[in-house]
Amino acid sequence: DTGVSQNPRHKITKRGQNVTFRCDPISEHNRLYWYRQTLGQGPEFLTYFQNEAQLEKSRLLSDRFSAERPKGSFSTLEIQRTEQGDSAMYLCASSSSDRGITSSYEQYFGPGTRLTVT
Amino acid sequence: AQKITQTQPGMFVQEKEAVTLDCTYDTSDQSYGLFWYKQPSSGEMIFLIYQGSYDEQNATEGRYSLNFQKARKSANLVISASQLGDSAMYFCAMREGAGNQFYFGTGTSLTVIP
Numbered sequence: 001d002t003g004v005s006q007n008p009r010h011k012i013t014k015r016g017q018n019v020t021f022r023c024d025p026i027s028e029h030n031r032l033y034w035y036r037q038t039l040g041q042g043p044e045f046l047t048y049f050q051n052e053a054q055l056e057k058s059r060l061l062s063d064r065f066s067a068e069r070p071k072g073s074f075s076t077l078e079i080q081r082t083e084q085g086d087s088a089m090y091l092c093a094s095s096s097s098d099r100g101i102t103s104s105y106e107q108y109f110g111p112g113t114r115l116t117v118t
Numbered sequence: 119a120q121k122i123t124q125t126q127p128g129m130f131v132q133e134k135e136a137v138t139l140d141c142t143y144d145t146s147d148q149s150y151g152l153f154w155y156k157q158p159s160s161g162e163m164i165f166l167i168y169q170g171s172y173d174e175q176n177a178t179e180g181r182y183s184l185n186f187q188k189a190r191k192s193a194n195l196v197i198s199a200s201q202l203g204d205s206a207m208y209f210c211a212m213r214e215g216a217g218n219q220f221y222f223g224t225g226t227s228l229t230v231i232p
Contacts, residue, residue: 041225042122043222044222058219093163109164109165
């Protein structure tokens with residue numbers, strides 16, 4: 001399967017603990033995005049990578065959040081000192097900037113990681 | 119102001135009937151893209167259809183069509199011949215210019231009734 005994959009699918013953690021999520025994008029996609037989705041809402045943009053460079057970060061991304069994409073392939077999102085308000089679905093998406101592949105730059109989403117902070 | 123507004127929290131449609139899901143957007147850019155995604159209960163966002171701001175014809179993809187009214191800044195999704203498997207959340211989204219951030223609406227929950 002060549003879709004976007006995310007691990008783990010579910011994570012339950014106690015308040016104050018650190019958590020790390022992984023995203024593996026579609027292999028030929030150079031752009032990678034992280035979103036957060038809370039119940040009853042649409043996804044909210046967190047950050048964006050082109051290759052290994054983190055080019056955009058939302059104001060939603062507090063200093064407890066850090067994302068990396070060290071080799072321009074997979075990405076990790078770490079949340080330090082988790083709070084109950086961090087409970088959400090964390091979605092990863094990828095797309096290609098190569099107009100030869102698609103002209104619409106649609107993002108392909110992974111299944112998400114559901115985080116519950118107790 | 120909200121970039122994307124979806125005013126229908128929930129919609130019901132009889133199986134085999136057509137349904138329109140509303141979406142209005144707000145941007146001052148001349149170049150933008152509009153997208154619709156489907157999110158079943160499993161959680162994965164599935165791309166359905168795309169409309170570019172310069173596209174003169176409404177986009178169509180199988181049973182999905184996008185009713186694009188640029189002057190009204192609306193991009194409604196029309197699903198024809200509804201199927202039970204169409205029951206899901208539907209999100210309208212926009213990308214402005216060459217930007218990388220997608221703005222999503224709050225979604226519409228569609229239930230197809232047998």
